[in-house]
Amino acid sequence: MIYDTSTLAIHARGLVRRYGDLTAVAGIDLDVRRGMIFAVLGPNGAGKTTLLRMLATLTAADEGSATVMGHDITTAPQKVRASISMTGQFASLDEDLTGRDNLVMLARLWGFRGGAARARADDLLTAFELSAAARKQVKNYSGGMRRRLDIAASLVVTPGVLFLDEPTTGLDPSARQGVWRLIRQLAESGVTILLTTQYLEEADQLAERIAVIDHGRKIAEGTSRELKAATGSGVLHVTLADQGQLDAAADLLATHLGNVVQRSPEGAELSVLAGDAIAANAALSALIADGFALSDFRMGAPSLDEVFFALTGQNDASRQPVIEKAVP
Amino acid sequence: MTDITAAPVRNGRADTGNVPGIGALHHVAPPAPPGPMSNALVFGWRAILKFRHVPEQLFDLVMMPIMFTLLFTFVFGGALAGSPGGYLQFFLPGILVQTVVFNSVYSGMGLSTDFQKGLFDRFRTLPIWSLAPFAGLMVGDLLRHLIAGGIILGIGLILGYRPEAGLTGTVAAFAMLLTIGFGMGWVFIVLGLLVRTPMTVMTLGFTILFPVTFASNIMVDPATMPDWLRSFVEVNPVSLMTTALRGLMSGTATPMQIGLALIAPVVLTLILAPLVLWLYRRR
Numbered sequence: 001m002i003y004d005t006s007t008l009a010i011h012a013r014g015l016v017r018r019y020g021d022l023t024a025v026a027g028i029d030l031d032v033r034r035g036m037i038f039a040v041l042g043p044n045g046a047g048k049t050t051l052l053r054m055l056a057t058l059t060a061a062d063e064g065s066a067t068v069m070g071h072d073i074t075t076a077p078q079k080v081r082a083s084i085s086m087t088g089q090f091a092s093l094d095e096d097l098t099g100r101d102n103l104v105m106l107a108r109l110w111g112f113r114g115g116a117a118r119a120r121a122d123d124l125l126t127a128f129e130l131s132a133a134a135r136k137q138v139k140n141y142s143g144g145m146r147r148r149l150d151i152a153a154s155l156v157v158t159p160g161v162l163f164l165d166e167p168t169t170g171l172d173p174s175a176r177q178g179v180w181r182l183i184r185q186l187a188e189s190g191v192t193i194l195l196t197t198q199y200l201e202e203a204d205q206l207a208e209r210i211a212v213i214d215h216g217r218k219i220a221e222g223t224s225r226e227l228k229a230a231t232g233s234g235v236l237h238v239t240l241a242d243q244g245q246l247d248a249a250a251d252l253l254a255t256h257l258g259n260v261v262q263r264s265p266e267g268a269e270l271s272v273l274a275g276d277a278i279a280a281n282a283a284l285s286a287l288i289a290d291g292f293a294l295s296d297f298r299m300g301a302p303s304l305d306e307v308f309f310a311l312t313g314q315n316d317a318s319r320q321p322v323i324e325k326a327v328p
Numbered sequence: 329m330t331d332i333t334a335a336p337v338r339n340g341r342a343d344t345g346n347v348p349g350i351g352a353l354h355h356v357a358p359p360a361p362p363g364p365m366s367n368a369l370v371f372g373w374r375a376i377l378k379f380r381h382v383p384e385q386l387f388d389l390v391m392m393p394i395m396f397t398l399l400f401t402f403v404f405g406g407a408l409a410g411s412p413g414g415y416l417q418f419f420l421p422g423i424l425v426q427t428v429v430f431n432s433v434y435s436g437m438g439l440s441t442d443f444q445k446g447l448f449d450r451f452r453t454l455p456i457w458s459l460a461p462f463a464g465l466m467v468g469d470l471l472r473h474l475i476a477g478g479i480i481l482g483i484g485l486i487l488g489y490r491p492e493a494g495l496t497g498t499v500a501a502f503a504m505l506l507t508i509g510f511g512m513g514w515v516f517i518v519l520g521l522l523v524r525t526p527m528t529v530m531t532l533g534f535t536i537l538f539p540v541t542f543a544s545n546i547m548v549d550p551a552t553m554p555d556w557l558r559s560f561v562e563v564n565p566v567s568l569m570t571t572a573l574r575g576l577m578s579g580t581a582t583p584m585q586i587g588l589a590l591i592a593p594v595v596l597t598l599i600l601a602p603l604v605l606w607l608y609r610r611r
Contacts, residue, residue, distance in 0.1 A: 053449075056453050058449055058452055078455050079455075081454060081455040082358060082361075082455040088449045090446040091446070092448075094445075094447055095445065096377075096381045097381060101377055105370060108362075108370045109362070109460075110454070111359040111360055111361055111366075116359070156356075157358040158357070
């Protein structure tokens with residue numbers, strides 16, 4: 001895509017970061033338009049956090065260049081810092097202080113004077129529904145409250161870009177919904193949001209554009225609709241009558257269609273990208289010819305999970321969090 | 329969560345009686361950027377708040393020196409100096425040095441905790457003077473040294489310790505103590521930057537400090553020590569500091585003694601302050 005770079009919040013080319021022998025980020029280009037929610041999606045260890053830390057000036061890039069809100073991350077880091085906020089993976093708060101003290105401290109670091117700093121802190125506490133807990137030490141906050149305070153702490157001054165590293169990891173479903181709503185409201189107000197997530201559902205729900213990252217490389221980018229379309233439209237779902245035959249049937253489908261077969265966690269269902277109905281039909285015939293008893297089959301559009309597995313070619317147990325959500 | 333979008337907003341503040349919501353927070357431009365001193369003062373304020381919220385840290389700081397003072401004075405004092413009172417007169421300036429030196433470990437632990445919690449990641453994404461968090465740490469340290477030193481001196485006075493140099497000597501001695509604490513603080517800030525867990529910082533710190541404080545002239549006159557040990561004790565910076573502090577409090581300090589005591593804090597600051605900055609930027 002071609003954008004006028006002045007409308008870009010983030011413009012990165014060939015970012016590389018190595019840790020010893022490990023290349024955490026292996027050459028990533030990224031263009032994020034101002035005012036959008038952009039999700040960086042990938043499994044644990046894909047390089048999402050390192051990418052975010054480079055853009056937020058926390059980690060130096062070994063190669064490549066990037067501008068954030070028009071400022072170069074290497075030559076003008078202090079200007080970048082003045083136009084961003086970052087909420088890390090772990091609540092970056094002083095647990096011994098109260099929620100209010102944390103916000104007052106940050107407001108004063110930004111340059112608000114005594115009374116103005118306290119007023120700003122109180123506004124944030126009210127907006128994030130933390131007024132009741134304002135004078136409690138952060139160590140006594142629940143996970144959802146910490147997350148809210150952490151995001152509030154990033155909004156002491158309205159940032160041009162807000163970086164959110166796995167904003168809902170470890171939250172219960174209702175707290176997660178609350179954080180999602182916050183993120184949408186912020187985006188509506190014009191804040192550009194770059195978030196990382198390992199939850200496909202989160203990227204699907206929130207983000208206008210998604211970059212899929214694996215092993216330090218960007219392997220796909222687009223809207224969730226584009227990503228799904230690019231992977232082909234036909235996903236074949238097969239339910240077996242006999243669960244004991246699951247492995248053998250999965251092997252057969254994999255060899256026939258040349259794609260990774262995904263097993264639904266519950267029940268004897270297999271899902272695999274078939275490409276088109278003719279290929280699906282041939283695979284089904286082969287299953288029946290080999291004596292597998294099918295209780296159900298259907299063709300459908302791929303979910304983002306399936307897109308992800310098709311792109312990364314991975315479906316092993318270590319990546320379980322990614323398929324935590326059942327296929328819709 | 330209730331609906332937090334639809335609330336009337338005027339001048340960026342909510343009307344009373346309404347939930348302002350995220351809408352109230354939009355587009356707050358940064359005020360004029362504050363100077364380095366202002367940044368550092370905010371971190372100092374944080375250190376002071378910590379005392380209010382975690383007063384038990386004072387207990388950690390003063391329990392050991394209080395026990396040492398009581399034990400050495402009453403158990404060993406008579407044997408070492410003829411009488412507990414005589415020993416206390418010798419020992420108290422030394423235990424003040426030991427207290428300050430051990431206290432510096434806590435700032436390293438605090439730093440390691442802050443890093444572990446990701447707090448410094450937030451500080452580092454703020455457009456502030458990059459050394460400000462450390463300046464704040466130092467403010468907290470100096471405060472800790474003052475409070476702990478004051479408590480130990482108070483107990484000493486109750487037990488019968490009398491500084492011959494009076495108030496002037498005592499104030500000079502405390503100025504010296506703060507300088508020592510400032511210099512030693514860098515060692516543990518470096519450790520805090522390098523070591524992942526606060527507990528390891530503490531263990532490492534005590535491993536370094538126990539031999540250095542015991543193989544000194546804090547508890548006993550080194551005259552009875554074997555030659556090889558005595559030659560170490562005589563150049564041990566902790567001994568030099570203790571000698572100077574004794575001198576200041578008894579009014580007999582020579583400029584030479586004071587100069588020797590200041591070598592270690594000055595050298596540590598000159599070497600370690602740039603190292604801290606380098607480690608911090610590299611992290």
